[in-house]
Amino acid sequence: MFTDHDYARLADLVFKADYPGYKPQVVEIPNGDGKRDDAKRYAHVALKYLTNRTDRQLLLPYLEVAHGVAQQAALAAGIPAAFMPDVRYGALRVLYYPPGAVSNAHQDFDLFTLMMYRDQPDRFMGHITDTRYGSDRAIRAIQAINRQAHLGQLGEVIGLGPATMHQVLPSDTEQHSVVYFAIPDHDAVLPAGLTVREWLNERMARSRTEFKDYE
Secondary structure, three states: OOOHHHHHHHHHHHOOOOOOOEOOOOOEOOOOOOOOEOOOEEEEEOHHHOOOHHHHHHHHHHHHHHHHHHHHHHHHHOOOHHHOOOOOOOEEEEEEEOOOOOEEEEOOOOOEEEEEEEOOHHHEEOOOOOHHHHOOHHHHHHHOOOOOOEEOHHHHHOOOOOOOOEEEOOOOOOEEEEEEEEOOOOOOEOOOOOEHHHHHHHHHHOOEOOOOOOO
């Protein structure tokens, strides 16, 4: 849904030492199993990081476009109002993979993840061709809007269907992608009685080499 030009613009804006959404010292352990994604780089575009006027002016339109698609997808999937994607907590992730880099097999923690841009879609495994997920009504509705979208663990918790195990395979050339993590209100209460905030804090603490609790 974004173009090569959009990716180049985003990468130029976020992969900078002074951009607060870029934390290169933090390594992701995406499945919480000790397997580190050491080589890939990523930065987040989220409201909490748009702290200066220039960043907000240049990056907010991309966040708003992605969130608009997430709202459309959530309505199509029949997500309850209490768990609709909330722009205050959603995040656009800009990713760069050097040649040979991977993202180890994992499930995301969100409601669902939109693939806003990927220059090598065949290197992503876990999308609609996996019939274990394609047969489910909610993910089919979301994937009708965004083909390589996939369900996260919060989506599974609220009954949308099984979270999608997915990974990025290595390539001989560098890979570029942009995804959007759809997240509900952090104060929303999940069926087990935890708030979304409490649930995310536990998951995030075991998937990052550094993490500060959501407040």
